[in-house]
Amino acid sequence: MSTLHNSEGGSGEERLRIIFFHGLNGHYTKTWTSFGRGGVFWPDWLLEDAPGTRVTTVQYDASPSHWFSAGMPIADRAANIAAQLASEGMLDMPLALVGHSLGGNIIKALIRHLSDHQSVNEKYRILLNNIRLVIFLGTPHAGSRAQRSLPGLVQAGLRYTKLVRELDADSTTLRDLNQWYRSNAPEAAKHLVLVEAQRTGGVTIVSPSSSDPGLSSVVPIPIDSTHIRISKPSSRDSEIYKVILDAVKDALSDSLSPVLQDPVSLGRDPAERTQRRQRGIGSRMDAHRKSLIEAAEQRPFTILLCGPPALDPPVPGAALCTRIGDLLLSDGFDVVFGQARGMANPRLGKNDNVLGRELDFIASQCNAVIVVASGASGWTELGLFGWHIASDKAAREKGIDIVVLADDDEVDSGQFIREGPIAYADAAGRADIVSMRTYDPSAILSRMRARRSPPRPLRTNTGLAREAWLSEKHHMRSRTASPFQTLLRRAGLPAVTLIAIGFFAYNAVLGPTGVMQTKLIKAEYQQKQSDYAALDKQRAALKNRVDLLDQKRGVDPDLADELARKQLNVVRPDEVVIPLQKHGPAPTGR
Incomplete structure (x- = not known):
């Protein structure tokens, strides 16, 4: 059964009802509540920031596993929600529908159900014509391959519901639904499509191509978020919330009177x-x-400035490094001097493993690196940082700039230096061989200004x-993800997979039918075989004595005489009886 929950609050006359549909295994409030202690139910922000709006969330069973519930197929769930909306007084107001993941497909199925039955149900026609805005958050319009990332044994153990099968990448249900929606989307409704640009636990839940519903005039917007966090903006300054608020305000300003007329x-x-x-x-x-x-x-534009140690009197390279730092600081740049200059900087951590800490600083906080390559320390930093920025994929994607000023007094023999460190630094940024005494650092300032304020192409x-x-x-x-968050995101799914594999491996080796138990069973079988052989031998001996007493073939006289003497205790006068001692030592003569 589907349930509608109306949030309290809101100011002004109601002009737009926003209805939220959660995804697979979702919840009518938890799906829309930000992470962390004291998480906030962010749809309530819309009540304050967009006067005239009201919020409704829909709760329905969307379990992925038969262990918890069988669930409803998408079309049946949409028909159920349509009946709920028609009976809950939603007929006299414009509507905005927001769907996360599976919820987006339920919205499309809901619109299809309203369209198919509007000729026989007037309420359905009014609901359909009142839809002004549809927002898709990480919706798999063409399905998802995420469930296939688990091992087959794990998938079998989870016992996927039909709902999960309908969300598969090869689902005919989604293909048919999306083809219908491309031709029959509500005329009066605007669309906003947000696409997740980050993986969840190392797995892409919904690919960019699947997130695109394929509607003409609708441009999907990539968002720096995972599949789960795309429905949980952390603050009002979040890009997710800003885009949604902008679309809601636009729907408010463009909303017409609730439609009881043909949109044509x-x-x-x-x-x-x-x-x-x-x-x-x-x-x-x-x-x-x-x-x-x-x-x-x-935001501050952070530059790591590396150069020779600041000596007294300063060498030309150290003096140039100081001039560059002063020039950048006066223009508002956040300049951090490398520890090779002899300046203990708390932002770089302790003094042990200096180069390693500088590499961590570059990866987490830097926008640019400037290396004054003069002296042993300068050339060391050039070799390490230049190679790292030129070859590291994450550094290239982040767009870290590197500028190298090589001392012309020290670059004389040429080929190794020119074709090695300087060449790959120049490929990643800019490298020049200059005079430390006469170089004008204004060119560096211009380059950093351009990097700080990227060009803005006209639309x-x-x-x-x-x-x-x-x-x-x-x-x-x-750039602020902690190492623990990164490790958790990358190792979460592999850890679950390893646990499942470990469970089955343990049972395969030490379980009641495992390898070790098989050895014990074989040993017990061999012992039983030995006991059986002894019993079979004893049985054969008894059978032989029985055969000797068979009257049809004639009783064996020796055996008959033995049995008669034993049973009757008969001895002839001329016979001597010698008792045999069965236990203990043999008798001794005197």
Whole structure:
């Protein structure tokens, strides 16, 4: 049974009802509550930030395993929710539908059910025409291959429900539903599609291609989030919440009176309506992109500046390093001097394993590295950092810049230095052979300014808008994930798999039918075989004596005489009886 839960609160006259549909194994509040202590039910923020809205969440059984519940197929669940909405007084207000994962497919099935039955149910027609906004959060429109990542034995043990089978990448149910929706999406509804750009536990739950419903004029927006966190914005400043709030406000401003008229009577040409929808989407993306750029510019641009030790009097390389640092600091850059200059910096940690700690600092906090290669320490840092930034995939994806100034007094013999460290540093950033005494560091300042404020291409269509979004997403990628979070994300699924494999391996070796028990059973079998052979020998001897007493063949006289003497205790006078001692030592003569 599906249940509707209405949140309390909201200001002003109700002009938009926002209905939230959770995903597989989800919950009507937990799915929409941010992580951490004191997690916040973020849909309530919409009540404050978008006056005129009200929030409803839908609870339904979406268990992935038969161990807990059989669940309902997607089409049946949609029909059940449609009846609930029609009976809960949702007919006199515009609607916004928000679906996470499976919830997005239930929304499409709900719209299809309303469309198929609107001719015989007036309430369904009104509900369908009142839909103003549809938001998909990590919805597998073409299915997901995540469940296939588990070993076959684990999948069999979980006993997937039919609901999980319908979400498979080869599901005919989803393919048919998505093809129908592309041609029959509500005319009055705008769409917002958010795509997860990070893996969950090392596994891609919903791929970018599956997250795209394939609607014309709808541009999917990649979000720096996992499949689970895409429904849990951490704050009002989260890019997820900002995009959703922007779409809700747009739906509020464009909302018409609740429809009891045919939408064709609005008198809009389909081409004009499509163009208007495209302009609205582009405008919202431009506004959100601008806010992201402004937020990025407010963050410190951190530079690791490495050079020779600061001596007294300073050598030319150390003096140049100081001039560069002063110039960058005066322009608002966050400059961290490498510890090779003899300056203990608490941001780099302790003084042990200096180069290793500097590498960790580059990976977690740096935007750029400047190396003044003069003296042994400078060339050491050039060799290590230049190779790391040029060859490390994570550093390339992060976009870390490297600038190398090599002392021309020390680069004389040429080939190894020029074709080695300097060459691969230049491939990853910029490397120049200069005079430490006369070099003007203003070129470095210009380069760092350009890196701090990336160019902003103009949008001429939705395609370029999407390219701009992807570019900004790359520069806004979070750099604060702790090592524990990274380890947990990468090792979670492999750990579960190893536990399952260990369980079956233990039973295969030490279980009641395992290898070790098989050896014991074989030993016991051999002992029983030996006992059987002895019993069979005894049986043969008894059978032989019985055969000697068979009257048909004639009783053996010797055996008959033996038995008669034994039973009757008869001895002839001329016979001597000698008793045999069966136990103890033989008798001794005197």
